[in-house]
Amino acid sequence: MSIKLESVVPFGRSFDEYQLMFNISEDDLSKSILGVGDGPASFNAEMLARGHPVISLDPLYELSAKxxxxxxxxxxxxxxxxxxxxxxxxxxxxxxxxxxxRKNREKALKCFMKDYELGKLQGRYAVGELPNLVGKKDQSYDLALCSHFLFLYSDHFDYIFHQSAIQEMLRVASEIRVFPLVTLSGGYSSYVEPIIQTLRADGFNVGIKNVAYELQRGGSEMLWARHP
Ligand SMILES: C[S@@+](CC[C@H](N)C(=O)[O-])C[C@H]1O[C@@H](n2cnc3c(N)ncnc32)[C@H](O)[C@@H]1O
Incomplete structure (x- = not known):
C-alpha cells in the first residue's frame, strides 16, 4: 500500500534534515543557495539565523502564513x-x-511562520514555480535545491515537466541537488535514469549520492548535477 495524495502537501523540513538530505557541507553553507519548492520548511529561517540568507521559491508563497x-x-x-x-x-x-x-513537521512550520512575513518583505520567500523560474537570471546561484517535490510526485507531474524543471534549475544555478528519487508509492521514479541520460548528453556532470537521511524506505539517494 502507498501514500495517496490529491495534491502536493504543504509539509516542511528543518535545516538539519536539509543538511542531511542534500549532504550540505560547511563550504556549501556560504554558497548562494536557491531553495525551489521550499514550502513551509524552516531551512530558510534557520540559515538566516546562522548568518547565511537563502532565497526560497514556492507557488504557496502567494498565501499568508495563516x-x-x-x-x-x-x-x-x-x-x-x-x-x-x-x-x-x-x-x-x-x-x-x-x-x-508530526511533531517535527509542526516545529518546522512554526519556525517558518515566525520568519515568513518579514522574509517575504526581504525577498527571501518569493512566489515562483517550476518549470519556469521567471525573473531568475542564468547562473545566478551556486546551488539550487529541491526536496520532496520532483520525482516524489512523479504520478502528478509527467516526464516532460521533470526534464524541463531540472533543466531550468540548471539554467539558474551552477549545481543542483534533488531529493528523494522515490515516488509517493515508495518505488524508484522511472524518470531518474532518462533524466540522467539527457543531462549527460547535454554535457553536465551528473551523479547519485547516498545520503544519511532516510524516512521513506529506500529513499536515501540524492541526484546532483553540475555545469562542466
Ligand atoms: C512536500 S513540500 C516540500 C517542501 C520542502 N521542500 C521540504 O522538503 O520541506 C512540496 C512543495 O512543492 C511546492 N510546489 C508545488 N508545485 C510546485 C512547482 N510547480 N514548482 C515548485 N514548487 C512547487 C508545494 O507548494 C510545496 O510547498
Whole structure:
C-alpha cells in the first residue's frame, strides 16, 4: 500500500534534515543557495539565523502564513494516518515514530511562520514555480535545491515537466541537488535514469549520492548535477 495524495502537501523540513538530505557541507553553507519548492520548511529561517540568507521559491508563497498553516492542518492528520497504516514503508531512525514525525513537521512550520512575513518583505520567500523560474537570471546561484517535490510526485507531474524543471534549475544555478528519487508509492521514479541520460548528453556532470537521511524506505539517494 502507498501514500495517496490529491495534491502536493504543504509539509516542511528543518535545516538539519536539509543538511542531511542534500549532504550540505560547511563550504556549501556560504554558497548562494536557491531553495525551489521550499514550502513551509524552516531551512530558510534557520540559515538566516546562522548568518547565511537563502532565497526560497514556492507557488504557496502567494498565501499568508495563516492560510499556509490552515492548509497544513487540513491534511496533516490524514497523512500521518496513512503513514501509520503503512508501517513497512518507513524508517524510524531520524524521526522516531509517526507522532514524532508530526511533531517535527509542526516545529518546522512554526519556525517558518515566525520568519515568513518579514522574509517575504526581504525577498527571501518569493512566489515562483517550476518549470519556469521567471525573473531568475542564468547562473545566478551556486546551488539550487529541491526536496520532496520532483520525482516524489512523479504520478502528478509527467516526464516532460521533470526534464524541463531540472533543466531550468540548471539554467539558474551552477549545481543542483534533488531529493528523494522515490515516488509517493515508495518505488524508484522511472524518470531518474532518462533524466540522467539527457543531462549527460547535454554535457553536465551528473551523479547519485547516498545520503544519511532516510524516512521513506529506500529513499536515501540524492541526484546532483553540475555545469562542466
Ligand atoms: C512536500 S513540500 C516540500 C517542501 C520542502 N521542500 C521540504 O522538503 O520541506 C512540496 C512543495 O512543492 C511546492 N510546489 C508545488 N508545485 C510546485 C512547482 N510547480 N514548482 C515548485 N514548487 C512547487 C508545494 O507548494 C510545496 O510547498
Amino acid at each position: 492560510a499556509i498553516e490552515q492548509r497544513f492542518y487540513q491534511v496533516v492528520d490524514d497523512v500521518i494516518e496513512q503513514v501509520k497504516t503503512t508501517p513497512d514503508n518507513w524508517v524510524w531512525s531520524y524521526h522516531k515514530s509517526p507522532d514524532d514525525l
